[in-house]
Amino acid sequence: MPEMHFTVLWPDGQEHTCYSPSLVVQDFLVPGQRYPLPDFLARTQEALTIASDRVAAKYGFACSRAMDQWSAIAHHAETYANQHNAQVEVLRFDT
Template sequence: MPEMHFTVRWPDGCEAHCYSPSLVVQDFLVPGQRYPLPDFLHRTHQALSIASERVAAKYGFACSRAMDQWAAIATQAEAFKAQPDAQVEVLRFDL
């Protein structure tokens, strides 16, 4: 199963390198695109959940690393939830 990494820029300008065990993230995010924080959270949760399910279908167990990545994204997002115009930019995919 091909894994990938993707890099995002948070509203404060910090960059984060994220992991997915599947290329499915490409179906939910576009490099160069900015997403309102709630939309970004929804898209990454969907993508990483599907990626984990694909691992489960192939290997018989969910991908804990994908769920750990989702938890890290959700935790980072907490710092910006009070900002109604907070956006996250997807910088690139690293395949």
């Protein structure tokens, strides 16, 4: 199963590289696109859940690393919860 990384730019200018065990993230995010924080969270949660489910279908167990990545994204996003119109930009995909 091809894994990938995607780099995002948070509202405060921090760049983070994130992990996915599947290329499915490409169906939910577009490099160069900015997403309102709630939309970004919904898209990454769905993409990483599908990615983990694909691992489970192939190997018989979910991908804990994908779920850990989702948890890290959600935790970091709490920093911006009170920022009106906070956006996250997807910078690039690395496969």
